[in-house]
Amino acid sequence: MANFMVESCVKFACSCGILNPLSKLYFCRHCLKIRCGFCLCHEVDVRFCSNCLENIPSSEARLNKSRCNSCFDCPCCHHTLSIRATSAQVARKSGEETPKEGDAADPSKVLTKKSYYLACLACRWSSRDVGIPDQISAKGAWPENEYVYQSRFQSILEYYQNVVIQNKQEKQEMMRRKTLKAHKFPSLTDRTGLNVSMIRRQIGWPDKNTPKITKATVTPSKALEKFDELPEKMFTEKLNLRNVTTIEQRHGQPAHQPFTVNKLYPQRKNLCIKRSLRCRQCEHNVIKPEYHPGSIKYRIQLFAAYHVPDVWLVSCEKPLKAGVLCQAVLKLSNPTIHDMTITIMDLPTQDEEYEMMEDLKKSFEKNFTSLITSSSTALSTSSFSRQTSITEDPRLVSKKTTADMKMLESSFILNHRDDSAEFDELAENPTVKDEHKFIVSRKSNKVSLKVNFTPNGDLVAGDEVIIGFTMQYTYINTVSNTPDKKEPQQHALTSRVYINMGRIPE
Secondary structure: OOOOOOOOOEEEEOOOOOEEOHHHOEEEOOOOEEEOHHHEEEEEEEEEOOOOOOEEOHHHHHHOOOEEEEEEEOOOOOOEOEEEEEEEEEEOOOOOOOOOOOOOOOOOOEEEEEEEEEEOOOOOOEHHHHOOOOEOOOOOOOOOOOOOOHHHHHHHHHHHHHHHHHHHHHHHHHHHHHOOOOOOOOOHHHOOHHHHHHHHHHHOOOOOOOOOOOOOOOOOOOOOOOOOOOOOHHHHOOOOHHHEOOHHHHHHOOOOOOOEHHHOOOEEEEOEEEEEEEEOOOOOEEEEEOOOOOOOOEEEEOEHHHOOOEEEEEEEOOOOOOOOOEEEEEEEEOOOOOOEEEEEEOOOOHHHHHHHHHHHHHHHHHHHHHHHHHOOHHHHHHHHHHHHHHOOOOOOOOOOOOEEEEOOOOOEEEOOOOHHHHHOOOOOOOOOOOOOOOEEEEEOOEEEEEEEEEEOOOOOOOOEEEEEEEEEEEEEEOOOOOOOOOOOEEEEEEEEEEEEEEEOOO
16 A cells, blocks of 8 residues: 555556556456546546535536635645634624623623634634635635736636637528428528518517627737836845745636735635546446445446456566576466466567557447447437547557566466455465466465566666566456346456566666
8 A cells, every 4th residue: 555656567558558557447347358548438427525525516516617615725735724713792782682681781791793714724824814804604705806807807708708609600500501401392481581580570489590699899918018127125125935925826826826925815625526437439337436425435346456467576586687587576466256367478569469459440340330220310429429539549559578578388277366365374275286387376366476587688777677478367257248148258358468677777
């Protein structure tokens, strides 16, 4: 867990050719392929606030610019602000009613009133530092800072919205003129819309023609040739860095970008999302979270670490030298509940990779045409527009091997995952009787292997030594795509693995 955020030296090749560690890959049980983030379609399911866990609709989130209405972030350290209550004694007026029965309305007596302000529990910043008045209620309407160019940004935004709507209307008008009439015998009134509009008005129907939107006029921005010089105190007075905002604090308020700390205002908290990932080839869900913002569970979780055997680099026994035989110890683990037969093979050549890319394109086109023919016209049209725009083309693996690895003699069995076997030290493995010479140790679902490799002779000091191999493993698919085969099917799948052994020492 300590090395979770460290870049892994073992990477797997996706079906599209991009290298990623196994923790960042997914597995499609319908295509039986490893998928990366580019091979999946990302769909936003839920928008929520991470502090109050309020589920916010997409229309409201778009209106509020994807920010929460009730939660604020600290402008100094970007932690969530807390609402603090304080009490203040206020003199009672003569006309006010007494809070208790029998108490005389004495103006000399005082009332205790509560007020609320925003405070950060991390850096001790509060809304009182910038002069924001306290609110009477805990969920009060906290005032927002008005920026200098707010009206300018709003006018530009409205201008471009009108430009988009006008272009859309012109495109629809052009398409309407180009399309042929649907009926066989057109009426004379259809050639000019004048008579049709008069008939609609006589009946009492609204006019069919929508009014065209005109572009709003916006004054263009002009560069200033003359501007005020810096004040003399910028050069004479000593600068106190505690009062100057940092780059991170200025980027947190891009519309204002204050220079001093006393002008930092609380910012509304950004919304978080829960997204579902869908395979672009077969249109099946790979990741599907729960809709409730407070739940961290998944409805569907097809991470590659749950289906593909993982590979770790344990040690490299000899120092790396160009042209000298070296040894390394690799550890493989089986995450499934079925035994796997592992075979280590050579990587495909460049011509074989091109053939794999062509086969992948043909399989995608075949699945896509079957999807169109089986679905309705409207659904197939929407699916076609989505697939043609976001499909990731396969490519060659960018990382090349710089060492020649000696393949293992034969295949070996990798036992299934058993949680109880980890705590039983005396448990023997009944499935494996005669171990191979390249197997160093075996425990439960993990096997340590000794591999030999020779770095290329043209490597110099500082060059990376990268070995690669194709790992073939048996996978039991419990999801059947055809109704005839209801029993689990066994498949022989392959994964390309690349390992960075280190650099040539000087």
